[in-house]
Amino acid sequence: MPAFVLGMSQSQINLSIPERKLTSREMSQARILLVDDDPRVRRVISTMLSHHTGWEICGEAGDGQQSVDLARAMNPDVVLMDVSMPGMNGLDATRVLRRESPRVDVILVSQSDPKIISRQAAEVGARAYCCKSDLARNLVPIIERTLEDRHSKHVEGASLIFERSHSDQASSLLAAIVDSSDDVIISKNLDGIITSWNTSAQRVFGYSSKEAIGAHITLIIPKDRIPEEDGIISRVRRGERIEHFDTVRQRKDGTLIDISLTISPVRDSSGRIVGASKVAREITDRKRAERSTGLLAAIVDSSDDAIVSKTLDGIITSWNKSAEQMFGYLSEEAVGKHITLIIPRDRWDEEACIIDRLRRGERVDHFQTVRRRKDDSLVDVSLTISPVKDSSGNIVGASKVARDISAAVRAAEALRGSEEELRRLSQSLDQQVRSRTGELQELSWQLMRLRDEERRHVARELHDCAGQSLAVLAIEVDQLLQRASTSPGLAAEIEQIRETVRQLHSDIRTTSYLLHPPLLDESGLQAAISWYAGGITERTALHIDVEISDDLGRLPRDLELVLFRFIQEALTNIHRHASATKASIIMSRSQANVMAEVRDNGSGMSAERLCQVSSGGSGLGIRGMRERIRQFQGSMEIHSDSTGTNVFVEVPIPIDQDPAQSQDLQAAL
Numbered sequence: 001m002p003a004f005v006l007g008m009s010q011s012q013i014n015l016s017i018p019e020r021k022l023t024s025r026e027m028s029q030a031r032i033l034l035v036d037d038d039p040r041v042r043r044v045i046s047t048m049l050s051h052h053t054g055w056e057i058c059g060e061a062g063d064g065q066q067s068v069d070l071a072r073a074m075n076p077d078v079v080l081m082d083v084s085m086p087g088m089n090g091l092d093a094t095r096v097l098r099r100e101s102p103r104v105d106v107i108l109v110s111q112s113d114p115k116i117i118s119r120q121a122a123e124v125g126a127r128a129y130c131c132k133s134d135l136a137r138n139l140v141p142i143i144e145r146t147l148e149d150r151h152s153k154h155v156e157g158a159s160l161i162f163e164r165s166h167s168d169q170a171s172s173l174l175a176a177i178v179d180s181s182d183d184v185i186i187s188k189n190l191d192g193i194i195t196s197w198n199t200s201a202q203r204v205f206g207y208s209s210k211e212a213i214g215a216h217i218t219l220i221i222p223k224d225r226i227p228e229e230d231g232i233i234s235r236v237r238r239g240e241r242i243e244h245f246d247t248v249r250q251r252k253d254g255t256l257i258d259i260s261l262t263i264s265p266v267r268d269s270s271g272r273i274v275g276a277s278k279v280a281r282e283i284t285d286r287k288r289a290e291r292s293t294g295l296l297a298a299i300v301d302s303s304d305d306a307i308v309s310k311t312l313d314g315i316i317t318s319w320n321k322s323a324e325q326m327f328g329y330l331s332e333e334a335v336g337k338h339i340t341l342i343i344p345r346d347r348w349d350e351e352a353c354i355i356d357r358l359r360r361g362e363r364v365d366h367f368q369t370v371r372r373r374k375d376d377s378l379v380d381v382s383l384t385i386s387p388v389k390d391s392s393g394n395i396v397g398a399s400k401v402a403r404d405i406s407a408a409v410r411a412a413e414a415l416r417g418s419e420e421e422l423r424r425l426s427q428s429l430d431q432q433v434r435s436r437t438g439e440l441q442e443l444s445w446q447l448m449r450l451r452d453e454e455r456r457h458v459a460r461e462l463h464d465c466a467g468q469s470l471a472v473l474a475i476e477v478d479q480l481l482q483r484a485s486t487s488p489g490l491a492a493e494i495e496q497i498r499e500t501v502r503q504l505h506s507d508i509r510t511t512s513y514l515l516h517p518p519l520l521d522e523s524g525l526q527a528a529i530s531w532y533a534g535g536i537t538e539r540t541a542l543h544i545d546v547e548i549s550d551d552l553g554r555l556p557r558d559l560e561l562v563l564f565r566f567i568q569e570a571l572t573n574i575h576r577h578a579s580a581t582k583a584s585i586i587m588s589r590s591q592a593n594v595m596a597e598v599r600d601n602g603s604g605m606s607a608e609r610l611c612q613v614s615s616g617g618s619g620l621g622i623r624g625m626r627e628r629i630r631q632f633q634g635s636m637e638i639h640s641d642s643t644g645t646n647v648f649v650e651v652p653i654p655i656d657q658d659p660a661q662s663q664d665l666q667a668a669l
Contacts, residue, residue, distance in 0.1 A: 030147055031058040033074060035067040035090065036082040036109070041132070045080060048139065055143075064088030068096050071104060078146060080139075081126075083110035083117060091124050098125035102224065105146050109135070122246050122283040123258060187266065189275045190233060192217045206252030222250045236265045236276045246283060258283050306381075306402040309388065312355060314339045317397065326381075326404055328374030342371045344378065358387045358398045371402065380409040517564070525560040526552055526587075529567050533585060540575055542583055549588040556654055562628045563587075563596055563651070569625050570598040570647050578602025578645060589653070597648045605640040613638055625649075 032055055034042045042060050049055050058074045061067040064081075065088045071079060079097060083090040094106045105127040110117045114131050121129040127149070128142045184201035188194050197212040205212075205220050212219060218226055225248055235242055242263040248256050259280040266275040306323035310316050319334040327334075327342050334341060343351055347369060354364055364385040370378050384401040520528040526548045533544040555563070567585060574583050580602030587596045605613065613622050622638070625647075629636050634651030 029054045030078055030143070031056050031074065031076045032143075033057075033059050033061065033067065033070055033076040033079045035061040035064070035079060035085075035093070037062050037085040038082075041082070045135065045139070048136070049143075052140070064090060064093030064096075067093050068100070071097055071101060075101075076104060077150065078127075078143060079104055079106045080143075081106050081108050083108055083112065083120075091120055094121075094124040094126050105150055107139075107142060107146060109139075119283070122260065125246065125258075127246075184280070186212070187275055187277055188217050190237060190273070192229060192233065194219070195275065204251070204257075205249075220249050220251070222248055222256060225249075232263055233276070236263065237273060239265055239273060241265075249280065303401070306404075308334075308339075308400045308402070309397055310339050310400070311397045312359065312395065314351060314355065316341070323402070326373075326379065326402065327371065333374075342373075344370060344372050347371075354385055355398075358385065359395060361387055361395060363387070368405065379404055380406045520560060520564055521557070524554045525563055528560075528564055529585060529587070532564075532568060533571065536571055536575065542571075542575055542580060544571070545582075545584040547584065547586045552587055552589050552594070555589075555594060559594070559632060559651065559654065562632060563594065563649075565628060566596060566625055566649055567598065569622075573622075574598070574600045574602060574645075578604075580644065593650050593652050595648070595650050597646065599644060599646045601644045604642050604645055610638065610640050 032049060034045055034057060036042050036045075039062075046057050046060075049057060058076050059070045061070050063085045067079060067081060068088070070076075079094075081090040081094060088096075090108055090110070094108065097104050097106055106125070107128045107130060108117065108121045108126045109130050109132055111132040114129070118129045127146050130138050130142050184204045185196070185198040186194055186201050187196040194212050194215055194217055197207070197209040201212065202208050207215075207219065217229060221229055228245075228247060232242060232245075242261070245261040245263065247259060247261060249259050250256055260283045261278050261280045263276055263278045265273040266277050268274045303320065304322055306326040307318075307320045308316060308323055309318040316334050316337055316339055319329070319331040323334070324330055329341065339351060340348055350367075350369060354367075357364055364383065367383040367385065369381060369383060371381050372378055381402045382405045384403075386399050387395045388397040388399055390396045517528045517531065519531050529548065530546050533546050536542060537544050554560070571583065571585075574580050578600050580600035583598065583600040585596070585598055587594070589595065626636055629649050629651060632651045632654075634649055636647065636649045639646045639648075
């Protein structure tokens with residue numbers, strides 16, 4: 001949106017008007033409402049403000065809606081409002097507060113991008129904005145300035161006072177710049193009567209110059225904002241400047257626009273204050289307002305930006321104080337020189353392109369480039385360039401606004417460096433995570449190997465020690481039974497002992513086989529699986545079909561044990577959890593892989609449980625099955641529904657091992 005300049009008639013900017021400071025007594029009383037969804041932030045701010053006598057924390061709110069309700073009940077002077085909150089955020093709450101209670105000043109607090117938030121804060125009517133990272137340093141001064149503005153009925157802005165030009169040609173150029181500008185330019189006397197009204201004023205507010213000149217300035221001020229004008233005139237009479245006053249003005253059709261005013265007193269040749277000039281900006285688009293301010297480059301000498309005007313031949317015609325500070329040349333050194341005075345030789349072609357665009361009436365916005373200082377150092381700048389027209393509409397020159405973006409460029413470079421460092425650290429972290437994950441997997445595998453080794457050891461001990469001892473005991477009991485044949489009572493007791501020994505021997509043998517079946521070493525995987533499945537069928541009601549292809553043959557011993565443990569764990573899960581009556585084992589091999597599949601007709605797993613298991617969740621011994629298969633670069637799939645569960649594994653056959661090898665690993669497994 002364009003900026004609006006209200007009241008200009010002279011050509012030199014006065015920067016020396018002092019601002020009146022209110023006494024501490026005038027700013028000592030204030031009721032403050034804290035609004036933040038984080039109680040810790042509210043506590044810190046409350047502690048900060050408690051040191052100021054007269055500042056009362058009248059309430060605390062955790063969201064926007066609560067702040068509106070509390071403001072209605074407590075009538076605070078200032079609301080410290082967080083932007084990002086659940087429910088109604090700080091921006092929406094500010095709109096409501098400003099609409100319902102215009103006298104309440106809102107200071108927005110946020111950790112987001114200051115450029116974006118400050119613009120949004122102005123759009124919703126907030127008095128000020130403070131970044132959370134700067135609270136300790138800036139919050140108290142911001143509140144003090146807000147209270148000062150509150151008591152003196154003013155806000156920030158920029159004043160422009162113009163002295164009569166000693167050169168008719170310069171005055172003509174100034175008039176051409178102002179009249180051709182997209183900005184609205186209006187002047188008024190101290191009684192508030194409009195004395196000038198340019199073309200842009202008619203375009204923006206809808207009133208022609210005949211309708212506006214001679215009318216009171218309240219022509220464009222809403223009724224609820226009229227008291228603002230009294231405060232403005234009072235300050236202008238005292239010679240004060242008013243900067244960045246955010247308010248609302250009214251068009252001819254009754255619609256309202258949000259604007260930011262800059263106001264300064266206008267003096268006659270004797271220095272007497274005779275009127276006021278104002279600059280209003282539509283705060284809904286501050287960036288465009290800044291570009292529009294570039295159209296006033298030759299007359300806005302108070303700007304912090306370097307503002308230069310030139311002819312279409314590139315001759316500098318004006319040079320403000322900020323240009324002196326930025327480029328090092330005084331005004332008398334620059335005016336009359338060619339604009340290439342500040343353009344590096346390798347950038348001269350840019351100027352030709354800019355002039356061509358200006359001759360076509362085009363505006364150049366935010367052109368980032370490099371310019372040269374008097375000491376030959378280079379400065380990164382962003383240029384906004386606009387054509388200047390005379391009263392006949394002819395393009396007679398150009399105005400430029402140059403903004404030093406060196407800090408932004410350095411920040412961008414630093415950010416790129418930080419991003420690269422972060423990327424490097426991320427890659428390093430990923431590598432470390434992968435390394436640690438591999439170590440954990442290896443440790444898990446080692447633990448399983450140790451467990452299987454212990455099982456094999458226990459099985460051997462049971463078989464070799466306890467089993468052999470029981471076998472000897474059984475023989476001795478048989479012999480004792482033969483000698484006691486003459487005593488039927490004693491024979492019956494010995495028979496019971498023999499049966500107990502036989503059962504104990506059978507249980508120990510079964511337990512030993514379950515821990516590590518000797519058939520696996522002696523006859524291979526097919527025999528061990530058939531024996532194990534038959535044993536489960538004998539002991540339970542689960543019927544198991546075994547289908548093993550004839551060409552399965554012998555596999556490397558470590559692989560046979562892994563596949564046996566898979567079958568063993570799968571059948572155990574079916575027996576314990578599936579409520580199945582039938583199960584089947586199917587095994588086959590190809591040249592490179594061996595495939596094993598276990599099915600059942602049980603109740604299956606729920607979708608949630610299946611998802612957990614398939615994603616690596618623990619339970620049902622499946623984690624151990626996966627770890628065993630993964631160590632051999634194999635894969636495992638699980639499918640389950642209401643008709644049962646199907647577990648399928650496929651494992652590559654090691655090409656560097658044969659059934660007679662891998663003794664060390666076999667001992668561990």
